[in-house]
Amino acid sequence: MTTTAEIIQPLDQMFLSHLHDMELSPEQNVALLHRMLWREGYNDRIAGHISARTPSGSLLCTPYGLGWDEVRASDVLTVDRGGRLLKGHRDVPIAITLHLAAHEMRPDIHVVVHHHPRWATAWAAAHRVPPIYDQLGSFGGAGLMLYTEFLGGVDDWDVARRNIAALEGAPVALLANHGVLVLAEDVVRAHLRSVVVEHRCALAADVEQIGGGQPVQDDVARAMGSKTSDGWPLLFEAMARREIDRDPSVLE
Numbered sequence: 223m224t225t226t227a228e229i230i231q232p233l234d235q236m237f238l239s240h241l242h243d244m245e246l247s248p249e250q251n252v253a254l255l256h257r258m259l260w261r262e263g264y265n266d267r268i269a270g271h272i273s274a275r276t277p278s279g280s281l282l283c284t285p286y287g288l289g290w291d292e293v294r295a296s297d298v299l300t301v302d303r304g305g306r307l308l309k310g311h312r313d314v315p316i317a318i319t320l321h322l323a324a325h326e327m328r329p330d331i332h333v334v335v336h337h338h339p340r341w342a343t344a345w346a347a348a349h350r351v352p353p354i355y356d357q358l359g360s361f362g363g364a365g366l367m368l369y370t371e372f373l374g375g376v377d378d379w380d381v382a383r384r385n386i387a388a389l390e391g392a393p394v395a396l397l398a399n400h401g402v403l404v405l406a407e408d409v410v411r412a413h414l415r416s417v418v419v420e421h422r423c424a425l426a427a428d429v430e431q432i433g434g435g436q437p438v439q440d441d442v443a444r445a446m447g448s449k450t451s452d453g454w455p456l457l458f459e460a461m462a463r464r465e466i467d468r469d470p471s472v473l474e
């Protein structure tokens with residue numbers, strides 16, 4: 223297990239610091255990420271959680287009891303590395319232990335997303351990794367894994383650590399009969415990887431529905447994945463702008 227020798231990155235490498243003439247706080251980044259992903263299919267009622275490690279070592283996380291489409295910056299909780307509430311007016315999700323273990327064991331990771339988007343959850347239930355059928359379907363590198371031994375009891379430290387260790391460095395995992403787990407260095411990569419996995423799963427389901435198709439060749443998929451490995455800041459900014467236009471209170 224990797225110990226928590228902190229990898230301190232400048233704030234603007236983990237979070238979007240500016241959006242045109244606006245300065246964005248880490249809490250505003252996290253609130254926007256919730257809303258942006260809700261629109262991408264991360265919309266299983268009040269389920270799921272996001273956590274983001276700050277340069278001080280504390281974690282920002284989803285407040286329990288809100289849908290991701292209603293989270294505002296002031297709703298985002300701050301917890302310590304043991305999951306104890308430091309700041310915020312809502313409850314800490316019980317399953318935050320899975321996130322705490324991820325941040326403890328993966329100092330290269332700053333943002334963790336867990337949810338049950340429709341199509342990723344369907345492939346996770348089928349215990350199958352969907353083929354890549356288009357340009358937005360690849361992560362490259364360690365890629366997408368199916369984790370069939372995902373252990374419940376996500377408020378248990380030992381179980382949470384075993385779950386994270388089993389991912390073996392994969393940035394995105396389908397958790398069998400459960401949902402998806404995304405690990406990323408920053409909010410931009412967390413957004414793109416979350417978008418990619420649900421897009422890939424939805425497209426592959428469509429392709430199967432019409433009788434099957436031809437997956438992208440491995441070398442092409444790897445090349446595509448290398449382009450998305452750094453995230454897609456312009457996509458993040460464009461989607462963030464839309465959320466702010468729709469409901470500026472996301473930043474409050």
Ligand SMILES: [Zn+2]
Nearest residue numbers: 270337400401
């Ligand atoms: Zn879950």
